[in-house]
Amino acid sequence: MLETIKALADPCRLRLLAILDSGEFTVQELTSILGMGQSRISRHLKILTEAGVLAVKRQGTWSYYRVGDANAFFTAISPAMKTELETLDNRTQDVAAVARVLEDRRRRSQQFFDQHARQWDALVCTLLPVPEYVAQLVRLVPQKSEVLEIGVGTGNLLPELANVASRTIGVDHSPAMLEEAGRRVAATGLHGVELRLGEMTHLPVADGGVGCVVANMVLHHAADPLAVLHEMGRVLVVGGVLVIADLARHEREWAREQLADQWLGFEKEELIGWIKAAGFNHVACHRYEGAAGQESVFLVQAIKDKG
Numbered sequence: 001m002l003e004t005i006k007a008l009a010d011p012c013r014l015r016l017l018a019i020l021d022s023g024e025f026t027v028q029e030l031t032s033i034l035g036m037g038q039s040r041i042s043r044h045l046k047i048l049t050e051a052g053v054l055a056v057k058r059q060g061t062w063s064y065y066r067v068g069d070a071n072a073f074f075t076a077i078s079p080a081m082k083t084e085l086e087t088l089d090n091r092t093q094d095v096a097a098v099a100r101v102l103e104d105r106r107r108r109s110q111q112f113f114d115q116h117a118r119q120w121d122a123l124v125c126t127l128l129p130v131p132e133y134v135a136q137l138v139r140l141v142p143q144k145s146e147v148l149e150i151g152v153g154t155g156n157l158l159p160e161l162a163n164v165a166s167r168t169i170g171v172d173h174s175p176a177m178l179e180e181a182g183r184r185v186a187a188t189g190l191h192g193v194e195l196r197l198g199e200m201t202h203l204p205v206a207d208g209g210v211g212c213v214v215a216n217m218v219l220h221h222a223a224d225p226l227a228v229l230h231e232m233g234r235v236l237v238v239g240g241v242l243v244i245a246d247l248a249r250h251e252r253e254w255a256r257e258q259l260a261d262q263w264l265g266f267e268k269e270e271l272i273g274w275i276k277a278a279g280f281n282h283v284a285c286h287r288y289e290g291a292a293g294q295e296s297v298f299l300v301q302a303i304k305d306k307g
Contacts, residue, residue, distance in 0.1 A: 011088075015034060016045065018085035020065055027045065051074075061253060062256075112260035118176075120177070121156060129294045138163075141212055144165070145166060146169075147165040147213075148168075149170045150213060152171060153181065154180040154184060158188075162193055165192070170195045172197070173200070200222055201227050207235065209237075212240060213241075217247070219244060219246045219263075219266070232278070233278050237304070239303060242280055244302075248267075248296040249265040250295045272285055279305050282303040
């Protein structure tokens with residue numbers, strides 16, 4: 001208990017705690033948010049991590065810090081602390097700085113996809129091959145439901161979804177990607193398909209507007225995966241189905257630059273944990289192992305628990 005209290009007894013560390021309670025950030029991002037030098041931020045992070053207040057996740061050469069659960073005393077007092085952290089002197093400017101960092105992540109991603117839209121299918125298949133899983137993904141989609149595909153990209157999954165859905169909405173934040181998807185819809189004569197421009201964290205769909213949400217190789221591009229999962233829950237009807245296909249944890253560091261990946265895949269436990277935290281239950285997760293040169297893929301189906 002004394003070690004925890006000592007670790008928390010610093011204004012800068014309290015600011016860090018308030019920031020990291022809302023998401024995961026790198027040291028570089030935290031220096032930008034707080035306007036402090038890296039050595040100072042790293043020292044505070046080390047103290048909080050050694051006390052079990054923070055946890056660190058290594059992703060290639062990047063380290064993401066978040067509020068941890070290894071310190072039982074801190075876990076017990078954290079609900080009361082959250083309220084008090086909102087009253088810190090610098091809280092308003094820190095919240096604004098966090099928003100700028102997340103917006104910068106989003107902007108870089110959109111610019112990348114706008115630039116590479118026409119080559120995207122060939123690019124991703126060549127650089128980051130995965131086992132065939134689309135048929136298994138489509139089987140998880142309820143028949144004759146209204147389906148929302150998030151991060152529709154060039155629309156290569158739309159023909160499969162249109163075969164099982166009563167209506168399909170495809171959303172992407174890249175106008176260039178939507179243009180490519182539109183060409184595919186027109187060329188294949190798909191019916192009941194609508195394309196919309198929108199962000200993963202602000203979907204252009206009403207509350208409870210669809211019966212199924214599909215996210216195919218999308219979550220590892222998200223600046224804040226948990227926020228995206230909460231937004232998926234918002235647009236689903238109660239009892240609606242979430243279907244996710246995404247990469248298992250890998251070490252291809254170059255994917256950050258060459259494929260605009262925010263995350264080098266996910267661990268099964270963290271993916272399921274986020275999904276449950278976003279209000280889903282009956283979570284089923286199957287791992288498809290990649291062959292030589294391929295990365296493994298998780299296929300997840302979950303049910304929206306309540307409104």
